[in-house]
Amino acid sequence: MKLFTQTFLCLLVSFLVPIALFGQRTISGTVTDKESGESLIGANVLIEGTSTGTITDIDGNYTLEVTSDAAQIQFSYTGYATQVIALGASNILDVQLSSGEVLSEVVVIGYGTVKREDATGAVQSVGTKEFNRGAITGPQELLAGKVAGVSITPSADPGGGADIRIRGGSSLSASNNPLIVVDGIPLANDNVSGGRNSLNAINPNDIETMTVLKDASATAIYGSRASNGVILITTKKSKLTDQFRVEYAGNVSFSHVLNTIDVLNGDEFRSLITEEYGAESRAVSILGTENTDWQDEIYRTAVGTDHNVSFSGSQGDFLPYRMSIGLTSKNGVLMTDRFQRATGSLNLSPRFLDNRLQVNVNLKGSATTNRFGNRDAIGSAVTFDPTQPIFSGNDAYGGYFTWLQDNGNGLPNVLAPANPLALLKLKDDRSNVDRLIVNTSIDYRFGFLPELRANLNLGYDISHGEGRVKVPNFASFATIANGVSNVYQNERKNSLLEFYLNYVKEMGSSKLDVMGGYSWQRFYNNSDFKDSNLDATIVTEGDTKEELFLLSFFGRVNYTLLDRLLLTFTLRGDATSRFSPDARWGLFPAAAAAYKIVTDGSGTVSNLKLRLGYGVTGQQDIGSFYSYLPRYLGSFENAQYQFGNEYVTTLRPQGYDINIKWEETTTYNIGVDYGFANDRIYGSIELYQRKTKDLLNNIPVPAGTNLTNFIDTNVGNLENKGVEVSVNLNPIKKADFRWDFGFNVAYNENEITKLTKTDDPTYQGVATGGISGGVGSQIQIHTVGFPARSYYVYEQVYDEMGVPIEGLYVDRNQDGVIDAGDLYRPENPTPDYTIGFTSNINYKQWDFSFAGRGNIGNYNYNNILSNNAVYENLYRPTVYLQNQQSDITSIDFTKPQYLSDHYLQNASFLRVDHITLGYNFPSGEKFNNLRLFATVQNPILITEYDGLDPEIFGGIDNNIYPRSRTFVFGLNSSF
Numbered sequence: 001m002k003l004f005t006q007t008f009l010c011l012l013v014s015f016l017v018p019i020a021l022f023g024q025r026t027i028s029g030t031v032t033d034k035e036s037g038e039s040l041i042g043a044n045v046l047i048e049g050t051s052t053g054t055i056t057d058i059d060g061n062y063t064l065e066v067t068s069d070a071a072q073i074q075f076s077y078t079g080y081a082t083q084v085i086a087l088g089a090s091n092i093l094d095v096q097l098s099s100g101e102v103l104s105e106v107v108v109i110g111y112g113t114v115k116r117e118d119a120t121g122a123v124q125s126v127g128t129k130e131f132n133r134g135a136i137t138g139p140q141e142l143l144a145g146k147v148a149g150v151s152i153t154p155s156a157d158p159g160g161g162a163d164i165r166i167r168g169g170s171s172l173s174a175s176n177n178p179l180i181v182v183d184g185i186p187l188a189n190d191n192v193s194g195g196r197n198s199l200n201a202i203n204p205n206d207i208e209t210m211t212v213l214k215d216a217s218a219t220a221i222y223g224s225r226a227s228n229g230v231i232l233i234t235t236k237k238s239k240l241t242d243q244f245r246v247e248y249a250g251n252v253s254f255s256h257v258l259n260t261i262d263v264l265n266g267d268e269f270r271s272l273i274t275e276e277y278g279a280e281s282r283a284v285s286i287l288g289t290e291n292t293d294w295q296d297e298i299y300r301t302a303v304g305t306d307h308n309v310s311f312s313g314s315q316g317d318f319l320p321y322r323m324s325i326g327l328t329s330k331n332g333v334l335m336t337d338r339f340q341r342a343t344g345s346l347n348l349s350p351r352f353l354d355n356r357l358q359v360n361v362n363l364k365g366s367a368t369t370n371r372f373g374n375r376d377a378i379g380s381a382v383t384f385d386p387t388q389p390i391f392s393g394n395d396a397y398g399g400y401f402t403w404l405q406d407n408g409n410g411l412p413n414v415l416a417p418a419n420p421l422a423l424l425k426l427k428d429d430r431s432n433v434d435r436l437i438v439n440t441s442i443d444y445r446f447g448f449l450p451e452l453r454a455n456l457n458l459g460y461d462i463s464h465g466e467g468r469v470k471v472p473n474f475a476s477f478a479t480i481a482n483g484v485s486n487v488y489q490n491e492r493k494n495s496l497l498e499f500y501l502n503y504v505k506e507m508g509s510s511k512l513d514v515m516g517g518y519s520w521q522r523f524y525n526n527s528d529f530k531d532s533n534l535d536a537t538i539v540t541e542g543d544t545k546e547e548l549f550l551l552s553f554f555g556r557v558n559y560t561l562l563d564r565l566l567l568t569f570t571l572r573g574d575a576t577s578r579f580s581p582d583a584r585w586g587l588f589p590a591a592a593a594a595y596k597i598v599t600d601g602s603g604t605v606s607n608l609k610l611r612l613g614y615g616v617t618g619q620q621d622i623g624s625f626y627s628y629l630p631r632y633l634g635s636f637e638n639a640q641y642q643f644g645n646e647y648v649t650t651l652r653p654q655g656y657d658i659n660i661k662w663e664e665t666t667t668y669n670i671g672v673d674y675g676f677a678n679d680r681i682y683g684s685i686e687l688y689q690r691k692t693k694d695l696l697n698n699i700p701v702p703a704g705t706n707l708t709n710f711i712d713t714n715v716g717n718l719e720n721k722g723v724e725v726s727v728n729l730n731p732i733k734k735a736d737f738r739w740d741f742g743f744n745v746a747y748n749e750n751e752i753t754k755l756t757k758t759d760d761p762t763y764q765g766v767a768t769g770g771i772s773g774g775v776g777s778q779i780q781i782h783t784v785g786f787p788a789r790s791y792y793v794y795e796q797v798y799d800e801m802g803v804p805i806e807g808l809y810v811d812r813n814q815d816g817v818i819d820a821g822d823l824y825r826p827e828n829p830t831p832d833y834t835i836g837f838t839s840n841i842n843y844k845q846w847d848f849s850f851a852g853r854g855n856i857g858n859y860n861y862n863n864i865l866s867n868n869a870v871y872e873n874l875y876r877p878t879v880y881l882q883n884q885q886s887d888i889t890s891i892d893f894t895k896p897q898y899l900s901d902h903y904l905q906n907a908s909f910l911r912v913d914h915i916t917l918g919y920n921f922p923s924g925e926k927f928n929n930l931r932l933f934a935t936v937q938n939p940i941l942i943t944e945y946d947g948l949d950p951e952i953f954g955g956i957d958n959n960i961y962p963r964s965r966t967f968v969f970g971l972n973s974s975f
Contacts (some may be wrong), residue, residue: 013646015837016927018386020334025065025066025091026063026065026066026070026091026753027063027064027065027066027073027087027091027092027093028061028062028063028064028091028092028093029061029062029078029092029093029094029095030056030060030061030062030094030095031043031045031056031060031062031075031094031095031096031097032060032094032095032096032097033096033097033735034096034097034098035739037111037628037943038060038734038735039060039061039329039736039934040056040060040062040097040735040821041056041057041735041845042256042522043055043056043060043062043075043076043077044074044075044076044077045062045073045074045075046073046076046238047064047066047067047070047072047073047074047241048070048071048072048073048074048084050269050890052241052242052243053074053876054132054923054928055849055920055923055929057922057923059642060735063923066087067241067243069241069317070087070241071086071087072084072085072086072087073085073087073093075095075097076097077518078277081093081097081098082874083097083484085115087846093268095693104796107119107123107125107209107211108125108209108211108232108234109121109123109211109213109218109221109232110181110213110218110219110221110222110230110232110556110933111221111455111500111502111515111517111554111556112502112515114211114814115556117596117607117609117673118560118566118594119218119594119610119611120217120218120219120558120567120592120593120594120612120613121213121214121215121217121219121567121568121592121669122213122214122215122217122218122611122613122669122671122684122686122688122694122724122728123211123212123213123214123218124142124147124148124210124211124212124214124317124549124684125210125212126146126147126209126210126212127208127209127210127495128207128208128209129840130144130742130838131143131146131204131207131210131911132144132145132622132851132914133849133851133916133933133935134253134913134914134916134935134937134966134968135253135255135304135306135330135915135935135937135966135968136158136204136225137158137197137200137204137306137328137330137339137341138154138161138162138197138199138200138204138482138885139199139204139207139210139233139881140152140161140162140164140197140199140202141154141162141203142204142207142210143210143212143231144162144745144853144913145835145836145837145838145851145852145853145913146836146838146851147214147726147744147836148684148686148724148725148726148744148745148746148834148836149166149167149214149686149722149724149746149748149834150164150165150166150212150214150229151164151165151831151834151855152164152748153198153952155197155961156949156960156961156962156963156964157196157332157337157339157373157961158196158302158304158330158331158332158337158338158339158439159196159197159200159328159339159341160196160371160441160961161191161196161197161199162197163177163196163953164177164178164231165228166178166204166212166214166229166648167214167229167688167690167720167722167746167748168230168690168720168722168748168750168830169228169697169720169750169788170227170228170619170665170690170692170718170720171227171228171619171663171692171696171718172695172696172697172698172716172718172782172788173622173695173696173697173698174619174620174621174622174663174695175189175228175619175621175622175623175698176214176228176256177189177228178228178230178231179219179222179225179226179228179229179230179231180230180231180233181222181230181231181232182202182208182233182235182364182437183233183234183235183362183495183948184439184441184457184459184494184498185437185439185457185459185461186222186225186490186496186521187199187350187494187525188461188494189460189621190492190525192433192435192463192464192465192490192491192492193431193465193466193467193488193489193490193527193650194370194431194432194433194465194466194467194488194490195368195370195431195433195463195465196339196368196419198209198371199367200341200368200433200435200540201343201364201365201366201435201437201463202233202235202343202364203308203324203326203343203345203364203366203482203535205249205308205310205324205326206310206326206343206345206364206826207233207234207235207236208234208235208237209232209233209234210232210233210234210238211231211234212229212230212231212232212757213226213229213230213231213232214229214686214688215613215615215667215671215686215688216590216613216614216615216616216617216665216666216667216669217568217570217590217591217592217613217614217615217667217669218592218613219615219617220570220572220588220589220590220615220616220617220658221554221556221570221572221590222572222617223552223554223572223573223574223586223588223617223618224550224552224572224574224576224586224588224618224619224662225292225550225618225620225621226617226618226663227617227618227619227663227665227692228619233885234877235313235345235347235362235364236310236322237313237320237322237348237349237360238312238313238314238320238321238322238347238349239314239320239520240314240318240320240351240544241314241317242312242313242314242320243313243314244311244312244313245311245312245313245786245975246309246310246311246974246975247306247309247310247312247973247974248308248971248972248973249306249307249308249309249970249971249972249973250305250306250308250970250971251305251306251935251968251969251970252303252304252305252306252784252968252969252970253303253304253305253306253330253523253966253967253968253969253972254301254302254303254304254966254967255293255301255302255303255304255333255964255965255966255967256299256301256302256333256964256965257299257333257962257963257964258884258938258941258949258962258963258964258965259948259949259962259963260296260299260694260948260962261295261382261864261868261947261948262884262885262886262887263295263382263386263883263884263885264386264869264883264884264888265291265293265386266288266290266291266292266386266387266887267291268375268404268886269287269385269387269389269881269883270287272874272888273287273865273874273875273881276871276874276875277874277875282875282879282890283778283874283875283881286879286880286881287312287385287614287881288385288387288388288389289387290387290388290389290392291386291387292384292386292387292388292389293386294380294382294384294386294420294443295380295381295382297381297390297420298334298335298377298378298381298420298421298424299333299335299962300331300333300334300335301332301333302330302331302332302333302964303331303357304328304329304330304331305328305329305330306326306327306328306329306330306970307326307327307328308323308324308325308326308327309324309325309326310322310323310324311323311324312968315822318350318352319348319349319351320347320348320349320350321346321347321348321349322345322346322347323344323345323346323347323794324343324344324345325342325343325344326341326342326343326344327341327342328340328341328343329341331663332371332373332961333962334375334377334378334424334961334962335373335421335425336371336373336374336376336424336425336949337372337373337870338370338371339368339370340368340369341366341367341368341369342366342367342368343364343365343366344363344364344366345362345363345364345365345485346362346363346366346721347360347362347363348360348361349361351786353447353513355865356444356445356446356447357442357443357444357896358442358443358444358449359440359441359442359443360440360441360443361438361439361440362437362438362439362440363436363437363438364435364436364437364438365434365435365436365437366433366434367432367433367434368431368432368433368434368435369430369431369432369433369570369926370429370430370431370432370433370467371428371429372429372430372431373424374423374424374427374429375961376418376423376477377420377421377423377424377958378959378960378961378962379417379958379959380417380418380419380420380423381420381960382864382868382883382885383417383868383883383884384419384420384882384883385880385881385883386883387855387880387881388401388549389657390419390421392556395477395583396474397412397422397474397475397476398422398425398426398472398475398476400419400421400422400425400426400476400659401419402418402419402422402476403416403417403880405878406517406878406879408544408922411479412476412477412479413878413879413880414477414480414837415878416876416882417874417879417880417882418476418477418877422475422476422477423477424858426472426477426478427469427470427471427475427484427626428469428470428471429468429469429527430467430468430469431465431466431467432465432466432467433463433464433465433934434463434465434493435461435462435463435464435961436461436462436463437459437460437461438459438460438461439457439458439460439496440457440458440459441455441456441457441458442455442456442457443455443707451503451505452501452502452503452674453501453502454499454500454501454502455499455500455501455502455517456498456865457496457497457498457499458496458497459494459495459497459498460493460494460495460496461493461494461495461496462492462493462494463491463492464490464491464492465489465490465491466487466488466489466490467487467488467489468485468486468487468488469486469487469812470483470484470485470486470487471483471484472534473533473534478591479901481539482533482534482535482537482635483532483533483534483537484531484532484533485532485533485534485734486529486531486532486873487529487530488527488528488529488530488570489528489529490525490526490527490529491524491525491526491527491726492523492524492525492526493522493523493524494521494522494523494524495521495522495524496519496520496521497519497520497521498517498518498519498520499517499518500515500517500518500554501516501517501518502514502515503515505669508535508654509560509562509563510559510560510562510563511558511559511560511562512557512558512559512721513556513557513558513559513560514555514556514557514558515555515556515557516554516555516556517553517554517555517758517779518552518553518554519550519551519552519553519554520549520550520551520552521549521550521551522547522548522549522550523547523548523549523550524546524547524973525544525545525546525547526543526544527543527544527626527713528541528542528543528544529541529542529543534896535645535837542766545578546626547625548577548578548625549575549576549577550574550575550576550577550599551574551575552572552573552574552575553572553573554570554571554572554573555570555571555572556568556569556571557569557570562594563599564595564596564599565593565594565595565596566593566594566595566596567591567592567593568590568591568592568593569589569590569591570589570590570591571587571588571590571614572587573585573586573587573588573589574586574588574618576620577625578620578622578624578625578626578627578628578811579620579627579628579660579661579662580628580658580659580660583628583659583661583662586618586620586662586664587618588615588616588617588618589615589616590613590614590615590616591613591614591615592612592613592614592615592669592687593611593612593613594609594610594611595609595610596608596609597609604676604677604678605675606672606675606676606677606678606679607673607674607679607682608672608673608674608675609672609673610670610671610672611669611670611671611672611673612669612670612671613668613669613670613671614666614667614668614669615665615666616664616665616666616667617665617666617667617669618662618663619662619663619664619665619692619696620662620663620696622712623712624712626656627656627660627712628656628657628658628659628660629656629659630653630654630656630658631653631654632651632652632653632654633651633652633654634649634650634651634652634849635649635650635651635652647961650673655701655710655711656711657711657712657713658715659714660696660712660713660714661694661714662694663692663693663694663695663696663714664692664693664694665690665691665692666690666691666692666693667688667689667690668688668689669686669687669688669689670686670687670688671684671685671686671687672684672685678731679730680729680730680731681728681729681730682728683725683726683727683728684724684725684726685723685724685725685726686723686724686725687722687723688720688721688722688723689719689720689721689934690719690720690721690726691717691718692718692719692720693717694714694717695714695715695716695717695718696712696713696714697712697713697714697716697755697766697782698710698711698712698766699711699713699715699716699766700766714752715754715755715756715757716752716753716755716756716782717753717754718750718751718752718753718754718788719747719750719751719753720749720750721748721749721974722746722747722748722749723746723747724744724745724746724747725745725746726742726743727742727743727744728740728741728742728743729741729742733857735846736843737842737843737844738840738841738842739839739840739841739842740839740840740841741837741838741839741840742837742838742839743835743837744835744836744837745833745834745835745836746834746835747829747832747833748830748832748834749787749831750787750828750833751785751787752765752782752783752784752785752786752787753785754784754873755782755783755784759804759866761948763784763860764781764783765781765782765783765784765786766781767780767781767792768780768781768782768789769781769789769791769861769954769955769956770956771861771863771866771898771956771958772867772958772959773867775867775896778792779791779792779793779861779863779898779899779956780792780828780829780955780956781825783825786825787828787830788828788830789828789829789830789954789955790825790827791821791825791826791827791828791829791859791861791901791904791955792824792829792899793823793824793826793899793900793901793903793904793968794809794818794822794823794824794827794900794901795809795810795812795822795824795826795901796809796810796811796897796900796901796902797809797810803890803891803892804891804892804893804897804900804902806892806893806894806895806897807895807897809900810822812824813959823899826901826904827859827904828859828955829856829858829859829860829861829907829952829954829955829956830955831855831856831857831858831908832856832858833855833856833857834853834854834855834856835854835855835856836851836852836853836854837851837853838850838852839851845919845920845921845922846917846918846920847894847916847917847918847919848916848917848918849914849915849916850912850914850915850916851912851913851914852861852910852911852912852913852940853911853913854908854909854910854911855907855908855909855950855951856908857906857908858906858907858908858950858955859904859905859906859907859955860904860905860907860945860947860952860955860956860957861903861904861951861955861956861957862903862904862905862946862947862957862959863903863956863957864885864947864948864957864959865885865887865891865898865903865947866897866898866903867885867896867948867958868882868884868885868888869884869885869887869888869891869893870884870888870893870894870895870896871884871894871895872892872895872896873886873896877944887946905944905945905946905947906944906945907943907947907950907951907952907955908943908944908950909941909944909945909950909951910940910941910942910943911938911940911941911942911951912940912941912975913937913938913941914935914936914937914938915935915936915939916933916934916935916936917930917933917934917935918931918932918933918934919931919933928973928974928975929972929973929974930971930972930973931971931972931973932970932971933968933969933970933971933972934967934968934969934970935966935967935968935969935970936965936966936967936968937965937966937967937968938963938964938965938966939965948960948962948964949963951963
């Protein structure tokens with residue numbers, strides 16, 4: 001990180017050469033409402049074509065310094081028509097704005113942009129004003145809850161990533177992650193070793209917009225990687241004639257755990273042990289005298305800081321630039337967990353040949369250091385005996401209390417839980433991750449045919465991760481292994497070359513836009529690891545080198561007829577080296593049409609547009625690069641075969657399917673964009689159906705038919721269908737008081753329609769969803785006619801008091817026997833409905849905002865409860881005690897009943913992500929846009945779920961990293 005910071009600072013200093021100075025003058029005036037004459041507070045005043053400007057004060061007055069070459073001033077205000085006024089000789093410029101007109105919005109699409117009103121697909125863009133607020137470390141946190149049909153489950157650890165699903169998952173075993181495109185570079189879905197989040201190289205403060213492409217008519221231009229939707233991230237850049245500007249954004253945050261598992265305290269545990277085993281029992285004799293709250297011991301108040309500085313402007317009249325530096329330090333609420341990051345970005349956008357040649361250079365770099373808190377401590381803190389002390393009073397095992405074997409040899413009992421504090425303090429798990437993303441796009445408009453332009457995009461994304469794990473040999477959980485000394489490293493490269501031609505011809509009220517291009521992308525992975533003990537004895541080691549190529553041809557035609565009828569046709573052909581030459585190519589077409597029924601109307605209905613879309617997208621991301629090739633791999637060191645005194649590394653044949661091919665998803669979409677009352681109310685309604693065929697699925701194979709027990713192959717079909725509704729309101733639009741409110745809700749229904757090559761009504765499906773505690777147990781299943789990952793359990797029988805009867809289940813098939821034939825599929829972990837909401841209130845210099853989201857109809861399997869509310873687990877045969885949850889007496893199970901549906905719990909929830917209050921100081925001579933703010937993240941959670949947290953991706957609740965409530969204090973300013 002130090003080398004990265006020094007290098008970037010040198011680049012910054014060398015670039016900040018004296019900026020060309022221009023003659024300046026001061027323009028001032030008042031901005032008012034044309035009808036009422038009231039002053040407009042906080043109206044934007046900008047030099048046209050730049051980001052240089054100011055806002056009006058409490059009386060609607062403004063003062064703005066402009067350069068001598070500035071020609072026009074732009075005045076804008078939410079809910080009012082923008083005015084652009086030419087500068088004259090006078091330095092006084094008063095303006096009256098008319099209300100009732102919504103500004104045209106340009107949204108980013110694949111390989112281009114389009115006006116919002118001209119979009120034919122399901123596209124939604126979220127910008128800086130709408131982003132979530134608080135101590136944000138990853139781009140995905142900005143978007144959570146903002147877009148209908150987009151479900152984002154953020155990780156709770158510092159710098160962690162998120163599980164993102166757009167309109168449900170379209171695959172079973174292949175990736176269900178959307179394609180992320182950053183400034184034109186499609187990123188790989190995987191993460192470098194040692195990294196927490198593949199998007200951590202992108203500083204959220206550098207992001208201008210995030211655009212979600214949801215239906216196939218919008219995503220098909222990305223073909224092979226767009227089955228699960230596309231998220232386009234566009235970072236900030238400067239414009240020509242921008243003046244030099246420095247911006248700062250910083251905050252400090254304090255986080256504490258929101259919820260812990262309700263377990264027995266020391267006194268309750270002693271009473272239960274005495275009651276169950278008797279006062280003279282061996283169990284009672286090993287009880288301690290303490291009241292240790294182990295969860296309280298492993299969690300802490302976590303402090304974080306974030307500082308970001310950017311420098312922007314334009315060198316002369318041809319070179320806009322923007323540079324930024326960010327420093328983030330964030331501790332986790334789990335003790336010893338820490339995330340530190342330095343980021344830097346540089347954007348140069350020079351213009352040549354009378355602006356016919358435009359070059360855009362983007363550089364983004366990050367250096368991250370991590371210390372990972374040992375997550376085994378989370379489960380151990382739940383089960384460790386609360387009557388025992390933290391420290392034993394002697395030097396053995398680092399001084400931490402340790403359960404010992406009962407034979408008096410003084411060795412640790414490896415079957416007992418390890419001391420939670422020892423797990424955290426004695427395991428040192430660190431990593432360093434560096435990443436550099438560079439791309440250059442060259443756009444040339446031909447002089448002899450200005451309607452035609454050529455675009456070349458070159459990109460390179462390289463990341464390197466390395467780490468080591470050390471545990472001393474005196475740690476009780478590593479004594480037998482003689483300590484741990486593991487190292488690993490991983491390098492990933494992503495190279496891109498894209499070229500396309502674009503022809504745009506306007507013909508009165510009609511328009512033709514034709515684009516065609518070529519794309520080549522290479523992914524390379526090189527990794528190795530070595531697991532050793534402290535004597536440097538190698539336990540296992542290995543290395544991997546692999547590469548993947550994607551080759552594509554693509555084209556799109558947009559035609560606008562009489563500014564009413566909009567038509568889009570897209571075709572993309574993709575080839576992947578993952579499949580054999582006979583199955584390598586996939587063809588993905590799409591078509592969409594839209595009709596503007598009402599545009600800029602002044603009555604009750606101000607805007608109304610109908611959209612229809614159809615498209616096919618592909619999927620080939622199954623993890624392995626060589627699924628179709630017969631291969632032999634060398635075995636690990638501990639699997640060598642001995643010939644006399646020589647140890648020979650054996651070769652292991654790998655399973656393969658030479659016929660593996662593209663998974664294809666066909667999407668149908670009907671959408672309506674609407675606006676009422678001069679667009680005081682506006683939004684969209686979407687209906688869609690997604691059908692996936694030839695599912696890339698990891699299925700069991702009969703013994704002897706392949707070289708593995710499970711194989712990736714094309715088996716089955718899957719269907720998603722649903723409805724999405726978004727509503728945006730402007731209830732109050734006064735000069736000094738504005739209120740905006742947005743709400744979205746989405747319904748998705750998922751069903752597997754085929755799982756075998758031929759119909760087999762007796763086939764129960766593919767088991768999945770492994771749980772802890774039950775050896776080899778899986779609690780979910782993929783079955784035809786049911787949602788993916790449906791829970792597969794017995795129906796519990798209860799007594800007249802509502803207490804579950806141990807081992808007694810409903811005989812669902814009424815054959816007189818309780819066996820696998822009585823298992824059923826009552827629920828699944830995917831919500832039926834997802835909702836999101838956001839609100840912004842501006843009153844004079846104050847602003848207040850909140851945002852949240854929720855799930856309805858999702859169920860969790862409470863694996864913590866199924867493991868830790870059982871009498872049998874109180875006192876273990878190898879002589880140690882294990883704490884249980886407080887629910888143990890109400891459940892009253894002696895032995896674990898893992899397959900009981902008693903542990904399925906409705907995990908519907910409503911969560912407020914943040915509440916923010918800010919104050920905007922009037923602009924001064926030195927500072928503009930000085931704002932102080934305070935944010936509470938995760939302040940409110942409403943749920944009936946009894947576990948640690950209802951928001952669990954995959955639906956199995958077992959020792960997850962707990963979410964925290966965070967208080968953030970910060971400021972933003974510019975000068």
